[in-house]
Amino acid sequence: MSAPEARGFRAPRREILAWAMYDFANSGYTTVVLTAIFNAYFVAVVAGEGADGNGAGTLLWTVALGVSNLVVLVSAPVIGAIADHRASKKRFLALTTLGCVVATALLGFVDSGDVALAMLLVGVATFMFSSGENLVAAFLPEIAPARDMGRISGYGWSLGYxxxxxxLGACLAYITWAESQGQNATQYVPVTMWITAAVFGLAAAPTFLWLRERGVRQAMAPREGYVAAGFARVRRTLAEARRFRDLFRFLLSLATYYCGINTVVVLAAVYAQQAMGFGTQETIVLILVVNVTASVGAFVFGHVQDRLGSVRTLGATLLLWIAALVLAFFIESRSAFWVVANMVGLALGASQSAGRALIGQFAPPDRAAEFFGLWGLAGKLAAVIGPLVYGGITYASRGDHRLALLSTALFFIAGLLLLFGVDEDRGRAAARAGP
Structure with a gap:
């Protein structure tokens, strides 16, 4: 399929559902491992940091994620370029899915004190998850025309939540039963890892059954390997920064505000337990409710951005982020924290959906995986910086999570200021233009 045809083509509903089902499948990893259960378990049990800890466990958790995302940062553009060159996004996606499922299942064998093993497995699982996230996003320009990208991206994010x-609901049901039987976290947390891995593998099946690979394999130059070709294409893309100036401006904005998003995602449960005194079950219920509001935010704002524009919609969500984090610094009561958490949920779903759709609009269809690799690069640079800044501030302040969370609002303020320089119409025109 030619690039112009791909730009105006909309895939059948079954194929769009198959694409969106991958968001459904992999969201369990984000929610259970990174956001709600294993992160808090790692800090409190594996690393042994109690409620009055000095922040060392939090710092180790952020280091594990930072190293993993640093590897993704280096590899994502090259993997995307190679996948485009070989027309093999689906094959790469299968490998990363298998890797994340296996590493997540192995987390079930981590016990108290197994800090190095836990950090290694989380690092591998997060690398596989993040690489797969970039690859499945690269299918978006192949299944949706520019006018529908916001809606379909929002549909995927909504289904993901x-x-x-x-x-997370299944894990909560199991934890509730396990605690009624007198079990503790070292007994029931491993089972939640196995539940997460099993659902990921099963729910991803429609993606591999129905989603088509529409890329066209490109001829290789004599004696040129795929890795060399991948690096060459990335260098070419970076050299074309003037032509795709709105894409690169937006990537800079995205990398900045994603520092805040990644921090909140991987440290929400830690903050709830360490700063607000939430227990395991209460934290899981909180994350469950936030997932509902995030799903609503992704769905509603996905429709809004197709009418209002992605840049304006994204700007509104960043303002919501800033307001929520400033409020979180001042509140003391749990009831007020529930309000703030749901503000974060709405902003989270909307900002992630809008960002992916905008990259899809700015990417030439025949180089989608390459450009979404750059999206992965920006996002993973943020995933290195944001959580490490939070962990560093927490450690330096002897466990002051409130101060660390307030500092996160600065990323959203800077990202909003950088967003003002992005011209949405000009960026789409550059993507439609020929080589």
Whole structure:
């Protein structure tokens, strides 16, 4: 399929559902491992940091994620370029899915004190998850025309939050039963890892059954390997920064505000337990409710951005982020924290959906995986910086999570200021133009 045809083509509903089902499948990993259960378990049990800890466990958790995302940062553009060159996005996606499922299942064998093993497995699982996230996003320009990207991206994010909700709900049901039987976290947390891995593998099946690979394999130069070709294409893309100036401006904005998003995602449960005194079950219920509001935010704002524009919609969500984090610094009561958490949920779903759709609009269809690799690069640079800044501030302040969370609002303020320089119409025109 030629690039112009791909730009105006909309895939059948079954194929769009298959694409969106991957968001449903992989969201359990984000929700259970990174956001709600294993992160808090790692800090409190594996690393042994109690409620009055000095922040060392939090710092180790952020280091594990930072190293993993640093590897993604280096590899994502090259993997994307190679996948485009070989027309093999689906094959790469299968490998990363298998890797994340296996590493997540192995987390079930981590016990108290197994800090190095836990950090290694989380690092591998997060690398596989993040690489797969970039690859499946690269299918978006192949299944949706520019006018529908916001809606379909929002549909995927919304379904993803439903998936995270379903997996976390199943884990909560099991934890409630296990605690009624007198079990503690070292007994029931491993089972939640196995539930998460199983749902990921099963729910991803429709993606591999129905989603088509529409890329066209490109001829290789004599004696040129795929890795060399991948690096060459990335260098070419970076050299074309003037032509795709709105894409690169937006990537800079995205990398900045994603520092805040990644921090909140991977440290929400830690903050709830360490700063607000939430227990395990209460934290899981909180994350469940936030997943509902995030799903609503992704769905509603996905429709809004197709009418209002992605840049304006994204700007509104960043303002919501800033307001929520400033309020979180001042509140003391749990009831007020519930309000702030749901503000974060709405902003989270909307900002992630809008960002992916905008990259899809700015990417030439025949180089989608390459450009979404750059999206992965920006996002993972943020995933290195944001959590490490939070962990560093927490450690330096002897466990002051409130101060660390307030500092996160600065990323959203800077990202909003950088967003003002992005011209949406000009960026789409550059993507439509020929080589």
């Amino acid at each position: 439903v998936g995270g909700l379903a997996v």
